Amino acid sequence: MIDMPVIRVSISDIEALLGSRVTLEKLYKGLTKLKCEVDNVEGDILEYEANHDRPDLFSAEGLARALRPFLGLEGKQYHIVNSSIKGYSEGIPGRPYIALAVVRDVVLNEEAIVQIMQLQEKLASTYGRARRKASIGVYDLDKIKPPIYYRAVNPYETKYRPLNENREMTLRQVLSETEKGRLYGYIIESMERYPVLMDSEGTILSLAPILNSDDNKVTTNTRNILIDSTGLNPETVVDMVTIMAVNIAERSQSRIIEAVRVEHPGGLIIEAPRRKGNFISVNLSDVSRLIGVDISVEDAVRYLSLHYYTVRSIDGRVLTVEASIYRLDARSWVDVAEDIAISYGYDAIGRQADSLPYSTSIGKIHPLEYISRRVRDILVGLGFTEIANYMMTSIESQTTLMGYNQGVFVVENPKSDRYTAIRSWLTPGIIEVIIENKGKRARLAVFEIGDVVVPDESMETNARVERRIGIAVSHEKATLTDGLAVVRTLFKELGVALSFEKTMVPGLLPERTAAINVNGEQIGFVGEVKPEILYKLGLMNPVIVSEINLNKIINYS
Structure with missing residues (x-):
């Protein structure tokens, strides 16, 4: 599943574009009609998630335009x-x-x-x-x-x-x-x-x-x-x-x-720009069967006007409509039916569908899964490829590869030499992926989101499970600056302020490694792998790695 883009707007700017004051309640209802989800409201700032297929809603201007009909306001013609x-x-x-x-x-x-x-x-x-x-x-x-x-x-x-x-x-x-x-x-x-x-x-x-x-x-x-x-x-x-x-x-x-x-x-x-939108033939009998509610021609015309469709012809219960030039998602009658259903109201449709069971609880995505999806979406958008390694690994991979001696949990009776321990950090596994793919591409940019188990005597089990993001960039001219740029962009998109300071991490060059700090707390690192390690692994290009604790980002995002 790909996360929806998070859009940040000023409520007062929305009101200026609308030429009218709008309450938060009406704003929330309007956003629901547009398949948007409110993420956060803080003072004058509203953050919401918009569907990937509605890029016209990626800024305040498009949102204000789409909200107008649902607020009873006249649309503006260009x-x-x-x-x-x-x-x-x-x-x-x-x-x-x-x-x-x-x-x-x-x-x-x-x-x-x-x-x-x-x-x-x-x-x-x-x-x-x-x-x-x-x-x-x-x-x-x-x-x-x-x-x-x-x-x-x-x-x-x-x-x-x-x-x-x-x-x-x-x-x-x-x-x-x-x-x-x-x-x-x-x-x-x-x-x-x-x-x-x-x-x-x-x-x-x-x-x-x-x-x-x-x-x-x-x-x-x-x-x-x-x-x-x-x-x-x-x-x-x-x-x-x-x-x-x-x-x-x-x-x-x-x-x-x-x-x-x-x-x-x-x-x-x-x-x-385009001068014509997509022309779509819509049989209201098909629409009625799809959404489970009988829709009249008059109601359909009214509902479609709320989404800026232009009805070009009516032949019985068959309508030919033209979508707005910016509605890239409106391509078939099913897309039009969805807009009709939204305007009719899913809550009203639900009341008429006796077969639907009553909801007994409210579902909500876990914050850790939410931030993981956000990070995944951002890095894919930056051109990175996601990889997935096993949580089980070898002791040699976790310790010898990068000179790491912080301790890992080992399996008492392993059935395979490849899976003798539980990983305590992601970096070795990501570097192994770089090794497997060397020479296949001039530039490698990969990331992994996964759990690690870290020894922690303060816990009852002596172990702490953390969700982390690991990132690696490798090409002929890769430097620490590449890693810093990616981390800065990631945190900017998450809306989290960060700072860097010099640090030391096993296997990384001390003079080219930085701790990632948020609000005075170290939550990760970014740095260049030591040349002697790269030489031993047969890697000709520099490798920049970063590893960040997502559990801690939740507190600041």
Whole structure:
């Protein structure tokens, strides 16, 4: 099971977008209608989980738009017009497609920028598969001289000033000297020439899909925004731009979106955003049988309007409807039936279904399982592969491999030499996976979430069970900085503040190992494996490992 993305919004910002005050009770009910789950409310900040198939709800703008009908408020219309701006793509091998759009007359404050950046990151990590499939960018159009070009350039000679940096860097330096470069650089580092967006004067807008330029970033003074998406599939980049454009348009005074045409090699033209949503034929008799409640045509039209469907034709009990252009999830009549059921009310459906048993208890996910799922989702989004080792292992693996002498629990009468002990840390098992896969990939990035048993005389059983996350990164130029970047990103997504300090861990370089501290408590480590151990194991590339106690993170997340 994949966790749903957690979205963080300001309630006062939602109210400003709605143009109306809203109580927490109404907000909760509205979120339920949108299949969202409230995670936390603290002061003005609301955190909720949105389904992966509803990326339009990944920011305050999309949430406010979706809530309007359920709060009895009129929807706001946006206008898509042809743009005079043109785009040209060289069809870069390995990442050939680009889509562009423009949103005019925006009014932004600091919270608006936070929401735009959140939407950008959530889209790229989920729908864009951690930027591998597609990425998304936004720019201050008034600082750019169109037309826009998407081309491949020499990474050693081409320079620009990356976002939030105070100096120019070559594209190769961006990959090795910036946090985003270290996280996502593997996507393009094997390319002979790197993909960039630039304007007619040769000013670089971004190194795709790594990092935008600081010179044309969106600020509170921005009034017109250029949006881009680059990726592997033409439909995906158009989807990304469409969602970003319609959400940003919620902050536009004129609500004008300009569709930009981008010419690709071979005569291919990609225009974004979409002008038409999916057309779906819906037989209400099928819907009634599916949800167990008879739905009339009049009720269906009313329920569908709450989800911004447009009814294009009615033939008896068969409706042809058009979904909104940003509803990527609405593809079949079953999807439409689900929205009808949501609007009707699952509670009302339940009252009419006599065969359903009464609930006798309230189910709730255990906090440890919840945080494990959150961490899994984040690391998969960062391009990591999950592995699973046995909890039973060998004494040699737990102790000799890394020079660990903290003690492990051993099996009294083992039936196999491979399973003579219970693991007390994850790192040795993860390194064994690195050994098994050496030479298969230039870059290995893996993680494991699992339990360990640690000797503890303060416990009645002399043992303590901990849930941990183990992480490893290995490639030709891997350093401690790679590990620090991953850990920082993980904790940022969890909303947990951390600090690092020098420490020592068996098998790791003392001068390149850091303790991970939260609120003054050490909860893990990150560091480089000693070269002599790598040599003994036959590993040519550096290996960076991290291990974190998830039981302790629960107290702070």
